[in-house]
Amino acid sequence: MTEARKPGFSDCNNATLRRAARSLGRFYDDALAPSGLKSTQFGLIFQIHISDEPAMGTIAEALIMDLSALGHTLKPLIRDGYVETFADKDDRRVKRVRLTPRGQAKLDEALKLWSVAQRQFEDKVGAEQAAKLRAALDAVADLNLEMPAAAPSL
Amino acid sequence: MTEARKPGFSDCNNATLRRAARSLGRFYDDALAPSGLKSTQFGLIFQIHISDEPAMGTIAEALIMDLSALGHTLKPLIRDGYVETFADKDDRRVKRVRLTPRGQAKLDEALKLWSVAQRQFEDKVGAEQAAKLRAALDAVADLNLEMPAAAPSL
DNA sequence: TTCAATTAGTGGCATATGCCACTTTTGTCG
DNA sequence: CGACAAAAGTGGCATATGCCACTAATTGAA
Numbered sequence: 001m002t003e004a005r006k007p008g009f010s011d012c013n014n015a016t017l018r019r020a021a022r023s024l025g026r027f028y029d030d031a032l033a034p035s036g037l038k039s040t041q042f043g044l045i046f047q048i049h050i051s052d053e054p055a056m057g058t059i060a061e062a063l064i065m066d067l068s069a070l071g072h073t074l075k076p077l078i079r080d081g082y083v084e085t086f087a088d089k090d091d092r093r094v095k096r097v098r099l100t101p102r103g104q105a106k107l108d109e110a111l112k113l114w115s116v117a118q119r120q121f122e123d124k125v126g127a128e129q130a131a132k133l134r135a136a137l138d139a140v141a142d143l144n145l146e147m148p149a150a151a152p153s154l
Numbered sequence: 155m156t157e158a159r160k161p162g163f164s165d166c167n168n169a170t171l172r173r174a175a176r177s178l179g180r181f182y183d184d185a186l187a188p189s190g191l192k193s194t195q196f197g198l199i200f201q202i203h204i205s206d207e208p209a210m211g212t213i214a215e216a217l218i219m220d221l222s223a224l225g226h227t228l229k230p231l232i233r234d235g236y237v238e239t240f241a242d243k244d245d246r247r248v249k250r251v252r253l254t255p256r257g258q259a260k261l262d263e264a265l266k267l268w269s270v271a272q273r274q275f276e277d278k279v280g281a282e283q284a285a286k287l288r289a290a291l292d293a294v295a296d297l298n299l300e301m302p303a304a305a306p307s308l
Numbered sequence: 309t310t311c312a313a314t315t316a317g318t319g320g321c322a323t324a325t326g327c328c329a330c331t332t333t334t335g336t337c338g
Numbered sequence: 339c340g341a342c343a344a345a346a347g348t349g350g351c352a353t354a355t356g357c358c359a360c361t362a363a364t365t366g367a368a
Contacts, residue, residue, distance in 0.1 A: 010204070012268070013275055013284055014175075014182040015197035020291040021168075021175045022325075023218045027299040028168040029326080038326095040354065043169035050164070057316060064177045069355040071318065076353070093316045093363045114166070117301065121167055124297055130167055133294070136287055137174040143278055145181040147271065176355075183356080192356095194324065211346060223325040225348065230323065247333045247346045 017140075024121075031117030035110040041077060042110050044070075045099065048083065049107055053096045055088065064141055082106050171294075178275075185271030189264040195231060196264050198224075199253065202237065203261055207250045209242065218295055236260050 010016070028039035037045070047059055056074075060067040074097070077083040082103035088094035099107065122130045164170070182193035191199070201213055210228075214221040228251070231237040236257030242248035253261065276284045 010197070010200055011288070012182075012197060012200070012272065013288060014178050014193050014271075015200070016288045016291045016295075017171070017175050017178055018194065018197065018324095019218050020295040021171045023295040023297070024168050024171055024299075026326080027301070028166075030301045038353070039168050040172065043164070043166060043172065046164055046166070046169070055316080064173050065354095066356050067317070068319085068357080072356095073354060091316085091364075095317065117168075118166065120301070121297075121299065124299065125294065129290075133290055134165070134167060134170045136283075136290070137170045140279065140287070141170075141174040141177040143177070143275075145178075145275065145278065147181070147184045147274075172354095180356080192323070209346080219324095220326050221347070222327080222349080226326095227324060245334075245346085249347065 027121070028114070028117050031120075032110055032113050035106065035113055037106065037110050040073065042107075042114060044073060045077065045082060045103060045107050045110070048097055048099055049104075053098045055094045055096050056085075057094075059097065077103070181275070182268070182271050185274075186264055186267050189260065189267055191260065191264050194227065196261075196268060198227060199231065199236060199257060199261050199264070202251055202253055203258075207252045209248045209250050210239075211248075213251065231257070 025039055028042075032039055032042055035042075044059075044063070047063060048054065051058065051062070054062075056070055057067060059065075060070045063070070065073075074083060074085075078085065081100055083097060084100050085095050085097050088096055125133070179193055182196075186193055186196055189196075198213075198217070201217060202208065205212065205216070208216075210224055211221060213219075214224045217224070219227075228237060228239075232239065235254055237251060238254050239249050239251050242250055279287070
């Protein structure tokens with residue numbers, strides 16, 4: 001039993017993580033489907049909601065996401081009128097983001113659907129277990145891993 | 155401390171998972187960059203490698219990935235000559251996949267880069283911890299969650 | 309004050325993933 | 339055998355993410 005490995009299981013931490021993400025993502029996507037939001041969009045809107053008119057860079061950092069990727073992901077939400085942006089008063093480079101009333105309403109609607117999925121998940125794995133898993137994932141996310149530079153540059 | 159939450163941390167299992175996936179993905183991507191492969195492509199090639207001329211559906215199932223998504227993801231690898239497909243002898247609906255010699259060589263090259271990242275990760279979190287995390291993620295991935303149908307359809 | 313370095317975003321390009329509609333093959337019945 | 343349901347992929351369309359090159363706005367020196 002040391003040799004054989006169930007198909008699709010590698011020792012790669014990254015591959016395992018992505019596989020789980022695909023699986024869980026589909027579940028939450030299904031749950032949120034009635035709202036028309038993807039689980040990723042829900043997450044983004046929620047993040048904006050709990051922040052105070054955050055700058056794009058701030059959101060990107062919080063979600064550990066590329067700034068340009070955030071910009072792209074934001075577009076459909078802006079197009080659909082859930083989110084709006086505005087320039088920072090003091091630094092015109094900075095673009096801040098906030099939910100529109102429509103976005104707030106959509107978030108409320110989605111939250112109900114989300115909680116069903118969330119509850120169902122926690123019923124299956126146990127709330128405690130789930131919390132531990134999230135903690136472990138947050139720890140991994142914040143490891144701040146870096147490949148050693150080929151040349152230790154000065 | 156019950157109210158305040160570090161920016162970017164929600165209780166959503168899915169959001170937390172995706173966030174970690176983005177973070178770790180970048181790390182492995184950086185490590186594999188010299189090979190020209192993304193960590194996702196590496197994972198896919200590896201999966202093909204450890205399988206025996208698997209059918210597309212088999213791969214998709216193992217990776218818990220949509221069949222059409224697999225088809226799309228496979229394209230660049232076929233275009234670059236790392237992978238080739240061929241019809242199954244007995245069932246012409248089935249398309250099987252295998253690595254080309256070039257693909258094998260590329261996998262060998264990438265494996266060296268991958269192991270550096272993998273080792274570095276495990277040095278940080280501990281091999282044991284990493285194994286536990288992978289087990290937990292595999293368990294989540296295989297939960298086979300499903301949203302209860304709105305109407306229990308006859 | 310003026311100009312170089314830094315910071316915050318944007319746009320283009322490429323891959324990653326999913327869903328849905330559709331085509332080709334099989335497999336099943338009557 | 340012929341009509342139909344099921345299985346395996348393909349293509350189109352849309353979102354998710356990243357990297358890179360570039361622009362605009364600031365900051366920090368000389």
